[in-house]
Amino acid sequence: MFIFTxxxxxPVKINNKNPRLASYILSQYxxxxxxxGASLRYLSQRFAxxxxxxxxLLTDIGTEELSHLEMVGSIVTQLTKGEGARSFDKYGVGDxxxxxxxxVYPASAAGVPFTAAYLQSKxxxxxxxxxDMAAEQKARATYDAILRMSDDPDVTNVxxxxxxxxxxxxxxxxxxxxxxxSKIK
Numbered sequence: 406m407f408i409f410t411x412x413x414x415x416p417v418k419i420n421n422k423n424p425r426l427a428s429y430i431l432s433q434y435x436x437x438x439x440x441x442g443a444s445l446r447y448l449s450q451r452f453a454x455x456x457x458x459x460x461x462l463l464t465d466i467g468t469e470e471l472s473h474l475e476m477v478g479s480i481v482t483q484l485t486k487g488e489g490a491r492s493f494d495k496y497g498v499g500d501x502x503x504x505x506x507x508x509v510y511p512a513s514a515a516g517v518p519f520t521a522a523y524l525q526s527k528x529x530x531x532x533x534x535x536x537d538m539a540a541e542q543k544a545r546a547t548y549d550a551i552l553r554m555s556d557d558p559d560v561t562n563v564x565x566x567x568x569x570x571x572x573x574x575x576x577x578x579x580x581x582x583x584x585x586x587s588k589i590k
Contacts (some may be wrong), residue, residue, distance in 0.1 A: 424435035425496035435511020435519035444470035
């Protein structure tokens with residue numbers, strides 16, 4: 406059972422508009438290393454996990470990734486709210502506007518729609534956790550790239566927070582991996 410609190414982990418208040426930056430950040434919504442894929446991956450993998458603490462960890466991180474999805478969607482919305490076709494075109498992302506206007510659509514920064522092919526759920530607890538560690542590093546690397554593209558402090562503060570959570574998730578998965586590997590020795 407889940408309890409939903411209608412607030413993000415940290416406030417998301419973006420004051421400036423920038424559809425191009427929004428198009429980059431959108432990759433962490435529905436791109437190959439984004440929050441949607443992470444949440445679905447972990448919430449699916451927990452069913453094959455054999456360790457009770459591993460099941461709890463996958464559930465906890467999977468639901469936290471859903472909150473990150475909310476934060477990324479909020480950033481994208483606030484960066485584009487009230488912007489029209491000409492603004493999107495001025496920023497070089499008019500093609501996104503044609504298909505989605507100001508909607509938040511799960512896709513990569515390159516415009517590739519989200520696909521379940523981004524997920525890995527092997528059914529082997531160790532293989533899955535190693536995949537999860539790699540996924541967290543790829544998400545961190547994507548957040549690093551976004552930080553290099555952004556000069557908006559309202560955006561970078563939230564992105565830095567999300568990046569830090571990826572590092573923490575990597576560490577927690579590493580602890581679980583060590584525990585699982587020690588059981589097979």
